[in-house]
Amino acid sequence: MGRPRAFDENEVVRAAVALFAGRAYDSVSVDDLVHHLGVHRNSLYKVFGSKRGLYLAALRRGFATSDPDLDLLLLAMVERAPVDAEVAALVQNVLxxxxRSLGSPGATSTLLGDRLRARATP
Structure with a gap:
Protein backbone atom coordinates (compact mmCIF):
# COMPACT_ATOMS: atom_id res chain seq x y z
CA MET A 1 0.00 0.00 0.00
CA GLY A 2 1.46 3.37 -1.07
CA ARG A 3 1.62 6.55 0.93
CA PRO A 4 -1.17 9.07 0.47
CA ARG A 5 -0.43 11.85 -1.99
CA ALA A 6 1.28 14.77 -0.26
CA PHE A 7 0.05 17.39 -2.73
CA ASP A 8 -3.17 18.66 -4.26
CA GLU A 9 -3.19 17.59 -7.90
CA ASN A 10 -5.48 20.45 -8.93
CA GLU A 11 -3.19 22.98 -7.27
CA VAL A 12 -0.14 21.50 -9.02
CA VAL A 13 -1.86 21.65 -12.41
CA ARG A 14 -2.97 25.24 -11.75
CA ALA A 15 0.61 26.20 -10.88
CA ALA A 16 1.87 24.36 -13.97
CA VAL A 17 -0.49 26.42 -16.15
CA ALA A 18 1.16 29.59 -14.83
CA LEU A 19 4.66 28.19 -15.32
CA PHE A 20 4.05 26.95 -18.88
CA ALA A 21 2.18 30.16 -19.78
CA GLY A 22 5.16 32.23 -18.71
CA ARG A 23 7.84 30.12 -20.36
CA ALA A 24 7.92 27.85 -23.37
CA TYR A 25 7.56 24.10 -22.83
CA ASP A 26 11.13 23.41 -23.84
CA SER A 27 12.47 26.04 -21.43
CA VAL A 28 10.78 24.39 -18.42
CA SER A 29 12.84 21.49 -17.11
CA VAL A 30 11.66 18.75 -14.80
CA ASP A 31 13.91 20.33 -12.15
CA ASP A 32 12.02 23.62 -12.68
CA LEU A 33 8.72 21.80 -12.19
CA VAL A 34 9.93 20.10 -9.02
CA HIS A 35 11.23 23.38 -7.63
CA HIS A 36 8.31 25.64 -8.60
CA LEU A 37 5.50 23.20 -7.91
CA GLY A 38 6.88 21.73 -4.71
CA VAL A 39 6.36 18.17 -5.91
CA HIS A 40 8.91 15.40 -5.65
CA ARG A 41 10.17 14.11 -8.99
CA ASN A 42 8.88 10.57 -8.30
CA SER A 43 5.43 11.91 -7.40
CA LEU A 44 5.32 14.00 -10.56
CA TYR A 45 6.09 10.96 -12.69
CA LYS A 46 3.72 8.72 -10.75
CA VAL A 47 0.74 11.07 -11.14
CA PHE A 48 1.39 12.62 -14.57
CA GLY A 49 3.67 10.06 -16.22
CA SER A 50 6.04 12.65 -17.63
CA LYS A 51 6.64 16.35 -18.13
CA ARG A 52 4.48 16.09 -21.25
CA GLY A 53 1.69 14.48 -19.22
CA LEU A 54 1.68 17.41 -16.82
CA TYR A 55 1.85 19.82 -19.76
CA LEU A 56 -1.22 18.22 -21.36
CA ALA A 57 -3.07 18.43 -18.03
CA ALA A 58 -2.07 22.10 -17.80
CA LEU A 59 -3.31 22.77 -21.34
CA ARG A 60 -6.64 21.11 -20.63
CA ARG A 61 -6.99 23.14 -17.43
CA GLY A 62 -5.84 26.39 -19.04
CA PHE A 63 -8.19 25.93 -21.98
CA ALA A 64 -11.22 24.56 -20.07
CA THR A 65 -12.79 27.88 -19.17
CA SER A 66 -14.67 30.37 -21.31
CA ASP A 67 -11.66 32.63 -20.82
CA PRO A 68 -8.66 30.47 -21.84
CA ASP A 69 -5.13 31.43 -20.82
CA LEU A 70 -3.99 33.28 -23.95
CA ASP A 71 -0.29 33.17 -23.05
CA LEU A 72 -0.46 29.40 -22.71
CA LEU A 73 -2.38 29.19 -25.99
CA LEU A 74 0.13 31.34 -27.88
CA LEU A 75 3.11 29.34 -26.68
CA ALA A 76 1.37 26.04 -27.41
CA MET A 77 0.44 27.23 -30.92
CA VAL A 78 3.98 28.25 -31.80
CA GLU A 79 6.09 25.68 -30.03
CA ARG A 80 4.26 22.39 -29.54
CA ALA A 81 1.28 22.25 -31.92
CA PRO A 82 3.49 21.94 -35.03
CA VAL A 83 5.21 18.85 -33.60
CA ASP A 84 2.60 17.25 -31.31
CA ALA A 85 -0.74 16.14 -32.75
CA GLU A 86 -2.44 16.00 -29.34
CA VAL A 87 -1.41 19.57 -28.55
CA ALA A 88 -2.49 20.65 -32.04
CA ALA A 89 -5.95 19.15 -31.46
CA LEU A 90 -6.31 20.96 -28.12
CA VAL A 91 -5.20 24.22 -29.74
CA GLN A 92 -7.64 23.81 -32.63
CA ASN A 93 -10.50 23.15 -30.21
CA VAL A 94 -9.82 26.28 -28.18
CA LEU A 95 -9.40 28.36 -31.36
CA ARG A 100 -17.53 30.99 -31.89
CA SER A 101 -17.58 33.13 -28.73
CA LEU A 102 -15.99 36.18 -30.39
CA GLY A 103 -18.01 35.86 -33.56
CA SER A 104 -15.26 35.37 -36.13
CA PRO A 105 -11.75 34.09 -36.78
CA GLY A 106 -10.73 37.70 -37.41
CA ALA A 107 -11.71 38.69 -33.87
CA THR A 108 -9.75 35.74 -32.49
CA SER A 109 -6.71 36.76 -34.54
CA THR A 110 -6.96 40.33 -33.27
CA LEU A 111 -7.26 39.15 -29.66
CA LEU A 112 -4.23 36.87 -30.01
CA GLY A 113 -2.24 39.54 -31.84
CA ASP A 114 -2.98 42.06 -29.11
CA ARG A 115 -1.89 39.56 -26.45
CA LEU A 116 1.30 38.78 -28.36
CA ARG A 117 2.12 42.48 -28.61
CA ALA A 118 1.49 42.90 -24.89
CA ARG A 119 3.91 40.05 -24.12
CA ALA A 120 6.57 41.80 -26.19
CA THR A 121 6.23 45.03 -24.23
CA PRO A 122 8.39 45.14 -21.09
Whole structure:
Protein backbone atom coordinates (compact mmCIF):
# COMPACT_ATOMS: atom_id res chain seq x y z
CA MET A 1 0.00 0.00 0.00
CA GLY A 2 1.46 3.37 -1.07
CA ARG A 3 1.62 6.55 0.93
CA PRO A 4 -1.17 9.07 0.47
CA ARG A 5 -0.43 11.85 -1.99
CA ALA A 6 1.28 14.77 -0.26
CA PHE A 7 0.05 17.39 -2.73
CA ASP A 8 -3.17 18.66 -4.26
CA GLU A 9 -3.19 17.59 -7.90
CA ASN A 10 -5.48 20.45 -8.93
CA GLU A 11 -3.19 22.98 -7.27
CA VAL A 12 -0.14 21.50 -9.02
CA VAL A 13 -1.86 21.65 -12.41
CA ARG A 14 -2.97 25.24 -11.75
CA ALA A 15 0.61 26.20 -10.88
CA ALA A 16 1.87 24.36 -13.97
CA VAL A 17 -0.49 26.42 -16.15
CA ALA A 18 1.16 29.59 -14.83
CA LEU A 19 4.66 28.19 -15.32
CA PHE A 20 4.05 26.95 -18.88
CA ALA A 21 2.18 30.16 -19.78
CA GLY A 22 5.16 32.23 -18.71
CA ARG A 23 7.84 30.12 -20.36
CA ALA A 24 7.92 27.85 -23.37
CA TYR A 25 7.56 24.10 -22.83
CA ASP A 26 11.13 23.41 -23.84
CA SER A 27 12.47 26.04 -21.43
CA VAL A 28 10.78 24.39 -18.42
CA SER A 29 12.84 21.49 -17.11
CA VAL A 30 11.66 18.75 -14.80
CA ASP A 31 13.91 20.33 -12.15
CA ASP A 32 12.02 23.62 -12.68
CA LEU A 33 8.72 21.80 -12.19
CA VAL A 34 9.93 20.10 -9.02
CA HIS A 35 11.23 23.38 -7.63
CA HIS A 36 8.31 25.64 -8.60
CA LEU A 37 5.50 23.20 -7.91
CA GLY A 38 6.88 21.73 -4.71
CA VAL A 39 6.36 18.17 -5.91
CA HIS A 40 8.91 15.40 -5.65
CA ARG A 41 10.17 14.11 -8.99
CA ASN A 42 8.88 10.57 -8.30
CA SER A 43 5.43 11.91 -7.40
CA LEU A 44 5.32 14.00 -10.56
CA TYR A 45 6.09 10.96 -12.69
CA LYS A 46 3.72 8.72 -10.75
CA VAL A 47 0.74 11.07 -11.14
CA PHE A 48 1.39 12.62 -14.57
CA GLY A 49 3.67 10.06 -16.22
CA SER A 50 6.04 12.65 -17.63
CA LYS A 51 6.64 16.35 -18.13
CA ARG A 52 4.48 16.09 -21.25
CA GLY A 53 1.69 14.48 -19.22
CA LEU A 54 1.68 17.41 -16.82
CA TYR A 55 1.85 19.82 -19.76
CA LEU A 56 -1.22 18.22 -21.36
CA ALA A 57 -3.07 18.43 -18.03
CA ALA A 58 -2.07 22.10 -17.80
CA LEU A 59 -3.31 22.77 -21.34
CA ARG A 60 -6.64 21.11 -20.63
CA ARG A 61 -6.99 23.14 -17.43
CA GLY A 62 -5.84 26.39 -19.04
CA PHE A 63 -8.19 25.93 -21.98
CA ALA A 64 -11.22 24.56 -20.07
CA THR A 65 -12.79 27.88 -19.17
CA SER A 66 -14.67 30.37 -21.31
CA ASP A 67 -11.66 32.63 -20.82
CA PRO A 68 -8.66 30.47 -21.84
CA ASP A 69 -5.13 31.43 -20.82
CA LEU A 70 -3.99 33.28 -23.95
CA ASP A 71 -0.29 33.17 -23.05
CA LEU A 72 -0.46 29.40 -22.71
CA LEU A 73 -2.38 29.19 -25.99
CA LEU A 74 0.13 31.34 -27.88
CA LEU A 75 3.11 29.34 -26.68
CA ALA A 76 1.37 26.04 -27.41
CA MET A 77 0.44 27.23 -30.92
CA VAL A 78 3.98 28.25 -31.80
CA GLU A 79 6.09 25.68 -30.03
CA ARG A 80 4.26 22.39 -29.54
CA ALA A 81 1.28 22.25 -31.92
CA PRO A 82 3.49 21.94 -35.03
CA VAL A 83 5.21 18.85 -33.60
CA ASP A 84 2.60 17.25 -31.31
CA ALA A 85 -0.74 16.14 -32.75
CA GLU A 86 -2.44 16.00 -29.34
CA VAL A 87 -1.41 19.57 -28.55
CA ALA A 88 -2.49 20.65 -32.04
CA ALA A 89 -5.95 19.15 -31.46
CA LEU A 90 -6.31 20.96 -28.12
CA VAL A 91 -5.20 24.22 -29.74
CA GLN A 92 -7.64 23.81 -32.63
CA ASN A 93 -10.50 23.15 -30.21
CA VAL A 94 -9.82 26.28 -28.18
CA LEU A 95 -9.40 28.36 -31.36
CA UNK A 96 -12.75 27.06 -32.60
CA UNK A 97 -14.37 27.94 -29.26
CA UNK A 98 -12.83 31.43 -29.35
CA UNK A 99 -14.03 31.97 -32.92
CA ARG A 100 -17.53 30.99 -31.89
CA SER A 101 -17.58 33.13 -28.73
CA LEU A 102 -15.99 36.18 -30.39
CA GLY A 103 -18.01 35.86 -33.56
CA SER A 104 -15.26 35.37 -36.13
CA PRO A 105 -11.75 34.09 -36.78
CA GLY A 106 -10.73 37.70 -37.41
CA ALA A 107 -11.71 38.69 -33.87
CA THR A 108 -9.75 35.74 -32.49
CA SER A 109 -6.71 36.76 -34.54
CA THR A 110 -6.96 40.33 -33.27
CA LEU A 111 -7.26 39.15 -29.66
CA LEU A 112 -4.23 36.87 -30.01
CA GLY A 113 -2.24 39.54 -31.84
CA ASP A 114 -2.98 42.06 -29.11
CA ARG A 115 -1.89 39.56 -26.45
CA LEU A 116 1.30 38.78 -28.36
CA ARG A 117 2.12 42.48 -28.61
CA ALA A 118 1.49 42.90 -24.89
CA ARG A 119 3.91 40.05 -24.12
CA ALA A 120 6.57 41.80 -26.19
CA THR A 121 6.23 45.03 -24.23
CA PRO A 122 8.39 45.14 -21.09
Missing amino acids: HDLD
